Amino acid sequence: MIPVLSLAGIDKSFPGVKALDAAQINIYPGQVMALMGENGAGKSTMMKVMTGIYQPDAGQLTLNGKPVSFAGPRQSQAAGISIIHQELNLIDELSIAENIFLGREPRKFAGLIDWKQMFADADALLARLNVQRNSREKMGSLPLGEQQMVEIAKALSFDSNIIVMDEPTDALTDRETDSLFAVIRELRRQNVGVVYISHRLQEIFEICDRVTVMRDGKFIAESAIEDLDEAKLIEQMVGRKLSDLYPRIEHQHGQVSLAVHQLCGNGVSDISFNLHEGExxxxxxxxxxxxxxxxxxxxxxAKRQSGQVSLYGQSIDCCHPSQGIAAGIAYISEDRKGDGLVLGMSVKQNMSISSLAALSKNGIIDAKDELAQANYFKDAFNVKTPSLEQPIGKLSGGNQQKAAIAKGLMAKPKVLILDEPTRGVDVGAKKEIYQLINQFKQEGMSIILISSDMPEVMGMSDRILVMSNGRINGEFDARDVTQKQLLAAAIGNH
Incomplete structure (x- = not known):
């Protein structure tokens, strides 16, 4: 089959790092090409070259058999290429329709915006994705998963021949993911070429036709999906065999560290549970x-309305995150861009920002200690950055996530809350994160792991609590629970 778009021999360098080294990818009409690799492998850089955001230092782009070059995203869009970025690019105060057609609003006489047509077109796109929303609603009123679906609707609105999807299901529910896959299958029937980037291997084998693997900015292999299994794909990505992806360790639990009794507030009610040391x-x-x-x-x-929380027998009532940190609780948010990091600050500053009190004497930061701890976590988490002074916003999403987790651990918490800690993180980095979680577990830290990934929460947890409609709807021993039991509790049937 002849590719509709090929990138061959692509080089791209930035100060201190060669992001792409003779990289290549082929996109075929009516097929879904998975682009796989660890964080820092060069996937996002490759897509930015494809869409004209970056200019390659060397190499050739060929579209429909003819050499092309794009001076910017507008040119690539005009040539029929759209990209759905991993990080959302939406404006909260505008309506859904305005976000979808921003800068491309349908016009009528005298150049006025045809609002009726725009809302009708936007509603049709939402219906195509099975999103039950009115396109007149403000974007800021939507939860993260539905915002992601709007970003997908925006890409579909271009009627492109090639669509790049960068981690499109990270914030989606199972129902939303099924709707997206239905759209992808329809795009395939319409002879559209799709590039699909995801760290969720089960999705790759479900929806993709072929796989291109990159490692350290280089092309490793292109294969038909039927010629691969999960173990072989992981080995190509990381350059080594990767066994026991979820390395849960058995560890004797200590005393109760965190006790929650009949807690209500922020949409949850009657929550009671205990958490132990080393659990x-x-x-x-x-x-x-x-x-x-x-x-x-x-x-x-968020505000507590009623109930009690105690840490090692001492009642606590945290009304501000600073009080939570001071009490010994670290929370790593699922939304690293919105809540977890300050994108304009350096990697080192982001890692240490929650630990400045512990790193200071008489109000002066011990710069030597700060640098030493930041270096430790950079190495332990294999954070790929040219320098600790690099603005964290310039790192890949997975490396940002690892730095966000390091920020929580640097505060030396008694209770570590990890909210979707491996979202957007590749399989090699996941195992590094799991091993570090186990290390802190062995040292007696109490850990709460929130995960929508059932194999992950089953593979790493000792006990599992399932929530439904703001309440705890089931408790299970992770060693003998099944996915069917977790799902039943999640939908309220337990």
């Missing part, structure tokens, strides 16, 4: 079940 307590449930809302109450980022 990983998993929280599972569907999106909107109240898992993150509960953790924000515990951390002091």
């Amino acid at each position: 990983i307590l998993g929280f599972n449930g569907l999106m909107g079940a109240g898992r993150s809302e509960l953790m924000r109450v515990l951390f002091g980022d």
